Amino acid sequence: xxxxxIIDQGTTSTRAIIYNTKGTMITSSQEEFKQIYPKxxxxxxxxxxxxxxxxxxxxxxxxxxxxxxxxxxxxxxTNQRETIVFWDKVTGExxxxxxxxxxxxxxxxCVELENLGYAEQIKAKTGLRLDAYFxxxxxxxxxxxxxxxxxxxxxxxxxxGTIDTYLMWQLSGxxxxxxxxxxxxxxxxxxxxxxxxxxxxxxxxSIPIEILPQVCPSSHxxxxxxxxxxxxxxxxxxxxxxxxxxxxxxxxFDKGDLKVTYGTGCFLLLNTMEEALSSTHGLLTTLSxxxxxxxxxxxxxxxxFVGGAVIQWLRDELKLISSAKETEEIAxxxxxxxxxxxxxxxxxxxxxxxxxxxxxxxxxxxxxTNKAHIIRAALESIAYQVNDVISSMHRDLKKSVTAITVxxxxxxxxxxxxxxxxxxxVLLHRPLNKxxxxxxxxxxxxxxxxxxxxxxxxxxxxxxERTFTPQMMEEDRNLKINQWKKAxxxxxxx
Ligand code: ADP
Numbered sequence: 001x002x003x004x005x006i007i008d009q010g011t012t013s014t015r016a017i018i019y020n021t022k023g024t025m026i027t028s029s030q031e032e033f034k035q036i037y038p039k040x041x042x043x044x045x046x047x048x049x050x051x052x053x054x055x056x057x058x059x060x061x062x063x064x065x066x067x068x069x070x071x072x073x074x075x076x077x078t079n080q081r082e083t084i085v086f087w088d089k090v091t092g093e094x095x096x097x098x099x100x101x102x103x104x105x106x107x108x109x110c111v112e113l114e115n116l117g118y119a120e121q122i123k124a125k126t127g128l129r130l131d132a133y134f135x136x137x138x139x140x141x142x143x144x145x146x147x148x149x150x151x152x153x154x155x156x157x158x159x160x161g162t163i164d165t166y167l168m169w170q171l172s173g174x175x176x177x178x179x180x181x182x183x184x185x186x187x188x189x190x191x192x193x194x195x196x197x198x199x200x201x202x203x204x205x206s207i208p209i210e211i212l213p214q215v216c217p218s219s220h221x222x223x224x225x226x227x228x229x230x231x232x233x234x235x236x237x238x239x240x241x242x243x244x245x246x247x248x249x250x251x252x253f254d255k256g257d258l259k260v261t262y263g264t265g266c267f268l269l270l271n272t273m274e275e276a277l278s279s280t281h282g283l284l285t286t287l288s289x290x291x292x293x294x295x296x297x298x299x300x301x302x303x304x305f306v307g308g309a310v311i312q313w314l315r316d317e318l319k320l321i322s323s324a325k326e327t328e329e330i331a332x333x334x335x336x337x338x339x340x341x342x343x344x345x346x347x348x349x350x351x352x353x354x355x356x357x358x359x360x361x362x363x364x365x366x367x368x369t370n371k372a373h374i375i376r377a378a379l380e381s382i383a384y385q386v387n388d389v390i391s392s393m394h395r396d397l398k399k400s401v402t403a404i405t406v407x408x409x410x411x412x413x414x415x416x417x418x419x420x421x422x423x424x425x426v427l428l429h430r431p432l433n434k435x436x437x438x439x440x441x442x443x444x445x446x447x448x449x450x451x452x453x454x455x456x457x458x459x460x461x462x463x464x465e466r467t468f469t470p471q472m473m474e475e476d477r478n479l480k481i482n483q484w485k486k487a488x489x490x491x492x493x494x
Contacts, residue, residue: 002020002021002071002072002073003018003019003020003021003026003065003067003071003072003073004018004019004020004021004072004073004074004075004076004237004442004445004446004449005017005018005058005061005062005072005074005075005076005234006018006019006075006076006077006078006438006441006442006445007054007057007058007075007076007077007078007079007167007441008078008079008242008437008438008441009050009053009054009077009078009079009080009163009164009167010079010080010242011080011083011100011101011102012032012033012035013030013031013032013033013053014030014031014033014050014053014054014057015028015029015030015031015057015438016028016029016054016057016058016060016061017061017435017438017442018061018062018065018067019442021073021446021451022461023439023442023443023446023458023461023462025433025435026065026067027061027064027065028061028435028438029057029058029060029061029064030057031053031056031057031060032053033045033046033049033050033053034046034049036097039105041103041104041105041107042103042104042105043099043100043102043103044097044098044099044100044103045083045097045098045100046094046097046098047085047087047094047097047098047166048094050098050163050166050167051166051167051170054167054171055230058230069231069232069234070232072232072234073234073449073451074234074235074236074237074445074448074449075171075225075234075235075236075237075445076236076237076238076239076441076442076444076445077164077167077168077236077238077239077240077441078238078239078240078241078242078245078437078438078440078441079162079163079164079167079183079239079241079242080100080101080163080242081101081162081182081183081186081241081242081243082101082133082134082135082138082162082186082187083098083099083100083101083135083162083163084098084099084135084138084139084142084160084161084162084187085098085160085161085162085163085165085166086139086142086146086149086152086158086159086160087159087160087166087169088152088157088158088159089152089156089157089158089159089174090157092169092170092174095142095146095148095149095152095158096142096146096148096149098163098166099135099138099141099142101133101134103132103138104132105132105138105141106132106137106138106140106141107131107132107356109132109137109140109141110130110131110132110137113130113137113204114130118130118204121200122188122201123278124278125191125192125193125198125200125201126185126188126189126190126191126192126198126201127185127192127276127278127284127285127286127298128186128188128284128285128286129284129354130188131354134186134187134188135162135186135187135188135189136187136188136189136201136205136207137188137205139160139187139189139205139207140205140206140207143206143207144206153208153211158211159177159211159213160207160211160212160213161177161179161212161213162179162183162184162186162187162241163183164179164180164183164239164241165177165178165179165183165213168222168223168236168239170229171225171226171229171230171236172223172224172225172226172229172236173226173228173229175223175224175226176222176223176236177213177214178213178214178215178216178222178223178239179213179214179215179216179239180215180216180217180218180220180239180240180241181195181215181216181217181218181287181289181290181296182218182239182240182241182244182245182286182287182288182289183239183240183241184197184215184287185241185286185287186241186286188201188205189201189202189205189207189212190215190287192276192285192286192287192296192298193276195215195287195296196215197209197212197215216239217289217290217293218238218239218240218244218245218248218289218290218444219237219238219289219290219444219445219447219448220237220238220239220448221235221236221237221448222235222236222237222239223235223236224236235449237444237445237446237448237449238441238442238444238445238448239441240289240440240441240444242437243261243267243269243301244269244286244287244288244289244299244440245289245437245438245440245441245444246259246261246267246269246407246436246437246440247259247269247271247288247289247299247440248288248289248440248443248444249407249436249437249438249439249440249441249442249443249462250405250407250431250436250440251405251455251458251459251462252269252271252405253271253291253455253459254271254273255271255272255273255275256270256271256272256397256401257270257271257405258270258271258390258393258401258403258404258405259404259405259406259407259436260386260404260405260406260407260408260420261406261407261408261437262307262308262382262386262406262407262408262409262410262411262416263307263308263408263409263410264306264307264308264309264312265303265304265305265306265307265308265309265350266303266304266307266308266382266385266386266389266408267301267302267303267304268301268302268303268304268351268386268389268390268393269286269288269299269300269301270299270300270301270393270397270401271288271297271299272298272299272300272397273291273297273298274295274296274297274298275298276296276298277298277300277396277397279300279392279396280395280396281352281391281392281393281395281396282302282351282352282353282354282392283300283301283302283351283352283389283392283393283396284300284301284302284351285298285299285300285301286298286299286300286301287299289440289444291455300393300396300397301351302350302351302352302389302392302393303350303351303389304350304351304382304385304386304389305346305347305348305349305350306344306345306346306347306385307382307385307386307408307410308324308382308408308409308410309344309346310342310344310346310378310381310382311324311327311378311379311410312324313344313346313378314327314374314375314378318374320371320374320375321375324409324410324413325412325413327375327378327379327413327415328413328414328415328416330371330372330375330376331372331375331376331379331415332415333372334370334372334373334376336376337364337373337374337376337377337380338364338366338368338369338370338373339364339366339483340362340363340364340365340369340373340374340376340377341362341363341364341377341380341381341483341484341486341487342360342361342362342363342374342377342378342380342381342487343358343360343361343362343363343381343487343488343490343491344360344378344381344385345358345359345360345361345491346360349385349488349491349492351388351389351392352388352389352391352392353388353488353492355492357492358491358492359491360491361487361490361491362374362377363487363490364483364487376415379413379415379416379419380419380423382410382416382420383416383419383420383423383424384423384481384484386420386424387420387423387424387481388488390404390424390426400425401426402426402427403426403427403428403429404424404426404427404428404429405428405429405430405431406420406428406429406430407431407434407435407436407437408434409434411430411434412434414468417430417466417468418468418471420468421468421469421470421471422470422471422472422477423472423477423480423481424470425470425477426470427467427468427469427470428467428468429464429466429467430464430465430466430467430468431462431463431464431465432462432463432464432465433462436462439461439462443458443461446458
């Protein structure tokens with residue numbers, strides 16, 4: 001038997017998953033690592049912590065699965081996107097902590113650049129909003145604030161990359177200095193139409209273009225891991241940013257296929273294939289994993305900042321529940337929210353609003369409001385926010401999607417799934433294996449290894465467990481959406 005090892009390097013934890021060649025997960029191992037918050041709004045990771053978590057989960061997973069190194073065919077990587085690391089080419093030591101995608105330290109700088117009129121040009125080239133979320137302004141910050149970065153640059157000893165690049169370089173003993181298109185498209189330095197680092201944008205952010213890593217497709221032979229470093233030498237056969245990997249893992253291979261991930265936040269990606277659709281409704285354009293060799297593939301993307309996190313808030317702050325699971329039964333115990341709407345704009349609102357000033361609110365409360373109404377309103381708020389992003393997609397596409405595939409921790413909640421299907425009027429497909437992020441990297445690696453010959457070979461691996469069909473009356477639905485919109489307007493008022 002041979003196996004494929006996948007590393008899923010996420011924002012709060014790292015996982016190693018071992019699959020057999022049929023796509024069955026043999027075992028997985030997970031480890032959390034430290035989140036560093038030096039100031040309000042600042043978020044960092046120690047790259048050494050990340051690397052040691054990777055080594056540790058690999059070794060635990062191999063031991064648990066009783067798989068020997070010699071039985072491993074290859075390695076695939078999927079990772080948190082946008083987070084950026086600088087390190088020393090000679091010693092491998094990080095120059096500074098990784099600046100995490102959530103970090104807002106460059107928000108003011110992005111507003112300054114917007115006021116200077118750069119937003120349009122950036123959107124046209126990269127498909128992204130001029131925002132601190134993406135890597136470019138974070139990289140500029142390092143050059144402006146960390147003298148060591150400039151010293152190493154002068155000595156021709158500076159390397160920089162997203163987490164995939166850092167991990168590949170470390171695991172290969174410094175031999176691989178590459179990234180993939182999906183990760184590169186989140187740096188705000190890649191021209192997503194020409195598929196190369198953009199000279200003008202690199203100049204704008206004062207980033208020497210020549211130090212950036214080589215960009216490759218996601219299903220690709222990147223090079224070998226180093227025996228001295230990892231204990232074994234195997235090819236690295238796939239690399240993809242987490243959301244694009246999930247899109248691939250959901251087998252959204254066709255134009256118009258949409259996946260929604262319900263985790264802490266909600267992440268929506270719609271496959272637009274060869275068409276780099278530029279959104280006029282608050283969405284991003286990004287590169288997805290190619291399904292046709294040498295042909296770039298694009299996706300429309302929208303992220304909701306607070307998804308499942310609103311349920312954590314009910315549990316940890318309001319103490320209305322003791323576990324997320326309870327919310328399904330409680331929500332179903334009442335016929336509706338009795339006019340209550342919750343807008344969980346805890347950190348502003350993401351797509352399609354992109355408003356960091358928006359305030360969280362609970363509205364429509366009366367003497368008759370009870371705990372179940374509030375819990376139900378919290379679950380419904382997840383679905384309404386997702387629906388807002390899908391509505392923007394409909395407007396950009398000039399047509400409606402009729403089905404979505406879902407994944408992430410909160411999809412266990414049948415009430416939420418039913419309500420989403422009702423409010424969005426779509427068929428909602430929930431697959432058997434809900435861990436599709438790692439599965440995407442597995443499919444990409446298995447394709448590179450020739451285990452699967454075509455996308456058709458992959459489609460049956462993770463069947464649909466349940467499909468939810470819309471049941472709500474049109475009138476009822478319109479009324480609810482209008483009330484939600486009213487609540488959003490209040491949240492946006494300063
Ligand atoms: P992440 O990958 O972002 O850490 P997960 O995919 O593990 O998130 O999902 C965890 C999130 O899903 C948490 O925010 C949690 O509150 C929410 N969640 C988990 N189970 C349920 C449930 N049964 N109902 C509603 N929300 C849930």
